[in-house]
Amino acid sequence: MPSQKAIRRFYKPALFLLCVIPALPAIHSLAALVANSFNSSVSELIVSSISFWKFSRSADPIARLLHEQGEWALRFLVITLAVTPVRFITGQAWLLNFRRMLGLFGFTYVLLHFLIWLSLDQGFYWAGIGADIAKRPFITIGVAALLLLIPLAVTSTNKMMRRLGTRWHKLHRLIYLIVPLGVWHFYWLVKKDVTEPLIYAAITAFLLGYRYWRASKRKQAAAIQPTSLH
Numbered sequence: 001m002p003s004q005k006a007i008r009r010f011y012k013p014a015l016f017l018l019c020v021i022p023a024l025p026a027i028h029s030l031a032a033l034v035a036n037s038f039n040s041s042v043s044e045l046i047v048s049s050i051s052f053w054k055f056s057r058s059a060d061p062i063a064r065l066l067h068e069q070g071e072w073a074l075r076f077l078v079i080t081l082a083v084t085p086v087r088f089i090t091g092q093a094w095l096l097n098f099r100r101m102l103g104l105f106g107f108t109y110v111l112l113h114f115l116i117w118l119s120l121d122q123g124f125y126w127a128g129i130g131a132d133i134a135k136r137p138f139i140t141i142g143v144a145a146l147l148l149l150i151p152l153a154v155t156s157t158n159k160m161m162r163r164l165g166t167r168w169h170k171l172h173r174l175i176y177l178i179v180p181l182g183v184w185h186f187y188w189l190v191k192k193d194v195t196e197p198l199i200y201a202a203i204t205a206f207l208l209g210y211r212y213w214r215a216s217k218r219k220q221a222a223a224i225q226p227t228s229l230h
């Protein structure tokens with residue numbers, strides 16, 4: 001098990017850099033969109049902001065970017081959910097040091113995915129955005145998951161953890177709802193081959209099932225503990 005110093009000085013910065021890499025196309029495209037927004041039309045803007053990346057040569061570069069960031073969002077959320085079961089199965093308690101960072105990356109990728117949809121995909125056309133959220137169920141579910149993630153991100157600091165006490169753990173159980181919503185969103189939007197969302201669904205079901213099984217085992221053990229020392 002690495003020391004706390006090694007975790008702080010090496011493992012955490014290395015993991016941070018690794019987690020940032022898949023976000024670079026989205027960050028660059030959104031930054032270019034903002035930077036050019038003073039002197040171009042919306043369509044010119046969208047084209048110029050994504051043209052730097054290799055996927056801009058694909059048939060639908062905006063959809064490609066949206067899909068890539070959506071997949072990363074789901075991957076990070078599932079990985080975050082996996083940290084505790086993996087810690088129990090392997091006995092490697094030091095892995096818990098990375099759970100918060102992974103969760104915050106999950107939130108960041110959902111936010112980027114949402115911002116790409118809002119700007120590059122919808123071109124900030126508010127009437128269309130409102131209609132899409134209200135009328136397309138997979139979008140409604142995506143927005144619900146994003147909204148539920150906000151209180152988790154806001155209360156992720158040590159200070160908030162101390163301030164909320166046991167309520168913090170209750171609030172953060174929302175992740176058990178958010179990840180299935182993310183999977184459901186993916187399942188619903190896929191038109192033909194549902195293999196990939198079903199793989200995410202199976203992994204999520206296993207992770208949630210494992211947590212439930214462990215929690216009920218702990219409860220049973222507590223119930224049969226002798227309450228007095230006669």
Ligand code: HEM
Nearest residue numbers: 067070071073074110114117139142143145146182186189
């Ligand atoms: C927890 C939240 C979310 C997760 C985990 C997530 C994940 C995903 C995934 C995995 C995909 C498909 C990627 C692929 O095809 O390879 C996707 C596509 C998409 N997502 Fe999300 N998403 C979330 C929230 C949102 C939100 C808030 C919006 C917009 C309001 C949104 C809009 C879309 C759209 C428009 C697509 C493409 C749909 C299509 O191809 O027709 N998502 N998302």
